[in-house]
Amino acid sequence: MSEETGIKQSEGEVYYPSQAVTENALCKDYDSMYNKSIEDPEKFWGEIAGEFEWSQKWDKVYDESTPPFFRWFTGGKTNIVTNAIDRHLKTFRKNKLALIWESESGDDFRTYSYFSLNREVIKFANVLKSMGVQKGDIVTIYMPRVPELIFAMLACAKIGAAHSVVYGGFSVEALAERIEDAQSKVLITADGGYMRGKIINLKQIADEALARQGTIEHCVVIRRTGHEIYMEPGRDYWYHDLLSVPVVNQPCETEQVDAETMLFILYTSGTTGRPKGVIHTHGGYMVYTATSFKYVFDINDEDRYWCAADRVG
Numbered sequence: 001m002s003e004e005t006g007i008k009q010s011e012g013e014v015y016y017p018s019q020a021v022t023e024n025a026l027c028k029d030y031d032s033m034y035n036k037s038i039e040d041p042e043k044f045w046g047e048i049a050g051e052f053e054w055s056q057k058w059d060k061v062y063d064e065s066t067p068p069f070f071r072w073f074t075g076g077k078t079n080i081v082t083n084a085i086d087r088h089l090k091t092f093r094k095n096k097l098a099l100i101w102e103s104e105s106g107d108d109f110r111t112y113s114y115f116s117l118n119r120e121v122i123k124f125a126n127v128l129k130s131m132g133v134q135k136g137d138i139v140t141i142y143m144p145r146v147p148e149l150i151f152a153m154l155a156c157a158k159i160g161a162a163h164s165v166v167y168g169g170f171s172v173e174a175l176a177e178r179i180e181d182a183q184s185k186v187l188i189t190a191d192g193g194y195m196r197g198k199i200i201n202l203k204q205i206a207d208e209a210l211a212r213q214g215t216i217e218h219c220v221v222i223r224r225t226g227h228e229i230y231m232e233p234g235r236d237y238w239y240h241d242l243l244s245v246p247v248v249n250q251p252c253e254t255e256q257v258d259a260e261t262m263l264f265i266l267y268t269s270g271t272t273g274r275p276k277g278v279i280h281t282h283g284g285y286m287v288y289t290a291t292s293f294k295y296v297f298d299i300n301d302e303d304r305y306w307c308a309a310d311r312v313g
Helices: 018-026 030-038 041-049 080-084 086-090 114-131 147-158 174-182 204-208 284-295
Strands: 060-066 067-072 097-103 109-113 138-141 162-165 186-190 193-195 198-200 217-222 235-239 262-267 276-281
Touching: 018 109, 030 041, 030 162, 041 060, 080 086, 080 147, 080 284, 086 114, 086 193, 097 114, 097 147, 109 162, 114 138, 114 147, 138 147, 138 174, 147 162, 174 204, 174 262, 174 276, 186 204, 193 204, 262 284, 276 284
Parallel strands: 138 162, 138 186, 162 262, 186 217, 217 235
Antiparallel strands: 060 067, 097 109, 193 198, 262 276
């Protein structure tokens, strides 16, 4: 126990932010905020959720009648894309950078404002719609770390479909098992990806996985490494070719979905048995992640966030 602070230290030092950081923090009184969340969680989370755009307000903040399954913002309608992109197009953030990407080698660099990100998401959403993807479908994504991965995730959400990101280093068996469980009709992948300077033959792995299950009808391929790959006629399509089809430039409204609609499914590693799909929903995931960024990471408009993780989900 520290005599100066009264804080128990299990090991090492306790580091406190400077006075300037504390004074400018979005959360200035953590203890008070924490106590409010415990004393009246429905009011606490209802007030936070009220900061977002909803096409229909919820009837109940959370429903705990069937534990261990809890439902958030039941009766409410929104879409995470409404709040992640659409609402910013009506403010100064329209021209603000939303995504900064640099390749592993550092020889490729791309940036997207909220306006340009929206344009790319609409194109990808129209591609998915043209392939018959509908509300409730799960699109499997097996890609390297490129901007199109983000476009694909947001495009799925925009049209009310869900996505399943499979890490672009998993095996044929792991990919096939997750596709089959999700009953995906569309797979999004790339010719390959770079990892520590080496090319990972993602399309080759995907081809072997597709040979082991029969649900995939269409496979969209992003050109990343440029090496030669097999493209099955009638099933495989280059994304850059699809972008030349007029339908991709049509308007695409963001579907308003129930707050409890599945946003994505993320599978466990499978080290202790068959991988288990963990479902995240539009309403709960949206409020949780935004709150974490605001109060845990203390992200302001002028800040940039960089994640060191090698997976997206």
